[in-house]
Every structure is written in C-alpha cells, then in structure tokens.
Amino acid sequence: MSRDDDELPPPSxxxxxxxxxxxxxxxxxxxxxxxxxxxERRAELRRSLRHYVYGYAPxxxxxxxxxxxxxxxxxxxxxxxxxxxxxAALPAxxxxxxxxxxxxxxxxxxxxxxxVLLGLNWRGNHAAVDDPxxxxxDTAREHGGRGDGAAExxxxxxxxxxxxxLSRGYGFATYQLADVDPDxxxxxxxxxxxxxxxxxxxxxxEWGVLAxxxxxxxxxxxxLRPMEAVRAGEIxxxxxxxxxxxxxxxxxxxxxxxxxxxxQSGTGGTALDRDNDQEGIGDIxxxxxxxxxxxxxxxxxxxxxxxxxxxxxxxxxxxRPLIDTAGARDYWTNPGRALDAVRAAEPVWELLxxxxxxxxxxxxxxxxxxxxxxxSLCHYRRETGHTLNEGYLDAVLDFADVHFDGG
Ligand code: GCU
Numbered sequence: 001m002s003r004d005d006d007e008l009p010p011p012s013x014x015x016x017x018x019x020x021x022x023x024x025x026x027x028x029x030x031x032x033x034x035x036x037x038x039x040e041r042r043a044e045l046r047r048s049l050r051h052y053v054y055g056y057a058p059x060x061x062x063x064x065x066x067x068x069x070x071x072x073x074x075x076x077x078x079x080x081x082x083x084x085x086x087x088a089a090l091p092a093x094x095x096x097x098x099x100x101x102x103x104x105x106x107x108x109x110x111x112x113x114x115x116v117l118l119g120l121n122w123r124g125n126h127a128a129v130d131d132p133x134x135x136x137x138d139t140a141r142e143h144g145g146r147g148d149g150a151a152e153x154x155x156x157x158x159x160x161x162x163x164x165x166l167s168r169g170y171g172f173a174t175y176q177l178a179d180v181d182p183d184x185x186x187x188x189x190x191x192x193x194x195x196x197x198x199x200x201x202x203x204x205x206e207w208g209v210l211a212x213x214x215x216x217x218x219x220x221x222x223x224l225r226p227m228e229a230v231r232a233g234e235i236x237x238x239x240x241x242x243x244x245x246x247x248x249x250x251x252x253x254x255x256x257x258x259x260x261x262x263x264q265s266g267t268g269g270t271a272l273d274r275d276n277d278q279e280g281i282g283d284i285x286x287x288x289x290x291x292x293x294x295x296x297x298x299x300x301x302x303x304x305x306x307x308x309x310x311x312x313x314x315x316x317x318x319x320r321p322l323i324d325t326a327g328a329r330d331y332w333t334n335p336g337r338a339l340d341a342v343r344a345a346e347p348v349w350e351l352l353x354x355x356x357x358x359x360x361x362x363x364x365x366x367x368x369x370x371x372x373x374x375x376s377l378c379h380y381r382r383e384t385g386h387t388l389n390e391g392y393l394d395a396v397l398d399f400a401d402v403h404f405d406g407g
Pocket of ligand 1: 243267287
C-alpha cells in the first residue's frame with residue numbers, strides 16, 4: 001500500500017530525531033500523571049502500535065484443546081505434555097497449534113506447579129530436545145520453509161537448553177511459528193486468511209505475520225493457564241530475533257504474561273526506529289513485507305512522523321518485569337538503540353511504583369542478576385553475535401527468580 005503524506009499523522013513532536021514521542025502525555029498533549037491516567041494512555045498507545053506498526057489482530061477466539069498426551073523425555077527428567085490448540089469458529093482444515101510443554105518430572109511427581117518459559121520456535125518442537133517422544137511439527141517443511149522432519153530432532157538443543165531450564169525448576173513450553181504462519185511471504189498461507197472478515201481496524205492495518213505469531217503465543221497462554229502443573233501468573237514469554245519481536249508484542253499486549261524476555265529482537269522489537277543506523281523501516285519492510293501492517297512501510301524516510309516507537313511497546317509491559325537481552329557483536333539488532341528504548345520507557349515503571357532500570361547499565365556477561373542488582377527492567381548483554389545460548393537463558397532465569405515466587 002502506498003500512502004500520501006496527507007494521510008500520514010502529523011509529525012510527532014520530536015525534532016531532532018533523537019527525541020522520542022512522549023509516553024507520559026496523551027495524544028492531545030495533556031499529561032499522564034497517575035496510574036489511572038496510564039491505563040487510558042496505555043490503551044491509546046496500544047491502538048497506535050496496532051494501527052501504525054503491527055496491525056490489528058482478531059479478538060481472542062474460543063479455543064479447543066485436544067489430543068493431550070504425556071510422556072517421559074530426557075531420560076525421565078522431563079514430563080512432556082502435548083496439546084493441540086484448535087479454534088472453535090474455524091473449519092476443521094484450518095491451522096492448529098501444537099504446544100509442547102516440558103515439565104520437571106520431580107515437580108510433577110510431587111504435585112507442584114512450576115513457572116514456565118514459553119518460547120516461540122522456528123525449527124519445530126522436535127528440534128528443541130533430542131527425544132523421539134516429541135511429535136515432529138513439520139509445517140515449515142510442508143511449506144518449503146526451514147525444518148526437515150526427523151533429521152531436525154534436537155538440532156536446537158544447545159539453543160533452548162531445555163534440560164538447564166528444567167534443572168532450574170522451570171517448565172519450558174513452545175510452539176513452532178509455522179503452525180500460525182510459515183513465513184513464506186504468501187499472505188494466503190497460515191491462519192490470517194481465516195480471519196480476514198473479523199479484523200477490527202481499517203484497510204491497510206490488517207495484522208502482519210509478527211502479530212499473528214504473537215497471537216499464537218497468547219493462545220498458548222490460554223492453554224497453559226488452566227494446567228495444574230503451571231503457575232498461571234508465572235508464564236514468561238521468550239523469543240529470539242523475529243521470534244523476539246513476536247514475544248515482545250505478545251507479552252506487551254497481554255497482561256496475563258508474567259515476564260517478558262525479547263532476545264536480540266532488533267527492529268520491530270526493542271530497537272528504536274528513530275536514529276537506527278542498522279536495520280531501517282525500509283530494510284525490514286522491503287525484505288519482509290508481510291511482517292507488519294501495510295501502514296508501517298509508509299514511515300520509511302519519515303520516521304519522525306511515527307506516533308510511536310519501540311519504547312512505546314516496551315512501556316506496555318509496565319509494571320511487569322521486562323528483560324531485554326542483546327549480543328554485543330550482534331550489530332544488526334542495534335543493542336544500543338534497544339537500551340535507549342528501555343531507558344526511555346523507564347518512567348512508566350516508576351509512575352506505577354515499580355523499580356526501573358537503574359544506572360549501572362548494561363549488565364554484562366557474568367554480572368550478577370539478583371534482588372540487589374535489578375528492578376523490574378533489565379538490559380543485559382553477552383559478547384556474542386546473533387544467537388541464543390545457555391548464558392542468556394541463565395540471565396533470564398536469574399531475572400525470573402527475582403520476580404517469580406521461585407523456580
Ligand atoms: C533478518 C531481519 C531481522 C530478523 C532476523 C531473524 O536479519 O532483518 O529483523 O530479526 O532476520 O529473525 O533472524
């Protein structure tokens with residue numbers, strides 16, 4: 001879609017461009033001074049983010065969960081529960097989500113519930129651990145995307161480190177993004193066509209792929225919360241790169257999510273669009289035209305007119321805990337502008353009485369993450385390029401230990 005300048009919102013008050021659209025100010029210029037004001041401002045920002053960036057997703061549908069089964073995996077250390085999430089109003093041949101939940105067997109045996117890290121994966125649930133009990137989710141392969149069935153078993157084991165997550169007393173839940181949208185570039189694929197007539201926004205603001213994946217994560221939250229073994233208030237969402245963008249969007253727009261952990265999420269995630277010398281709006285919408293609402297591409301070259309930025313999305317998480325993790329050598333995701341976004345969002349946490357990001361930033365490598373060192377906002381880096389690994393997962397779990405009742 002192309003838009004004339006006339007159709008764009010007037011420029012936000014942000015000259016030079018290193019100033020960001022204010023968070024604690026309504027669009028009409030009146031100040032946001034109380035937690036009650038913030039509720040209204042939050043709704044306004046959420047609408048703007050949907051309108052100008054990610055698109056409007058359909059309202060939460062009624063889900064049907066079925067074919068649940070359990071198995072011992074990882075030499076008995078984990079109990080696997082697999083749940084098929086279908087959508088009551090859709091035809092039987094519509095996509096469904098295969099949610100795999102790995103729970104620490106000792107907790108299950110003792111009848112204890114656990115906090116859960118919910119991660120979005122792109123290589124298949126069966127790639128997360130090398131165990132034949134895990135159902136092969138190969139929708140990506142069917143659509144010519146990444147993923148290779150049985151050969152992919154366990155290939156992402158060092159990435160998700162499920163055994164490590166379980167040993168810390170947490171469960172791990174995951175679904176493959178291709179269940180919702182295979183990222184093929186074809187808008188006819190995936191779940192979105194089934195909701196064409198049910199979207200709340202005007203033309204040009206239909207949900208993009210990132211919003212669809214985020215919506216899928218929220219359907220997993222629907223399915224996880226009633227599970228006895230899961231602490232409903234202690235579900236953290238996590239994702240890397242494009243999955244980090246979707247995880248941030250899912251957690252920011254769903255207050256049932258107890259902690260949000262975008263990893264190396266870059267543009268469309270925590271990195272600001274303004275003054276971003278890495279991936280610009282034109283780059284990302286050119287390479288991945290389906291990821292956003294069509295409206296977003298129109299801000300290429302005139303980012304100062306965008307009424308929101310990534311600090312607006314981060315702020316929707318407040319006062320819940322948010323940890324943004326970044327690779328010091330992962331330049332494309334622009335860790336500097338991600339940190340700037342988190343800093344810019346901090347006043348919202350403070351307004352709501354939560355402890356913000358503090359001064360000693362960013363936290364690096366082996367820096368301690370504990371009650372003494374972090375509040376409800378954290379930006380953490382390791383000396384890596386673009387990857388997820390056990391060091392990052394430890395940091396997220398340390399942060400979760402601070403905020404959850406206990407792993
Ligand atoms: C590309 C894209 C990034 C994205 C990444 C990924 O590099 O430009 O925005 O995060 O793919 O998801 O792997």
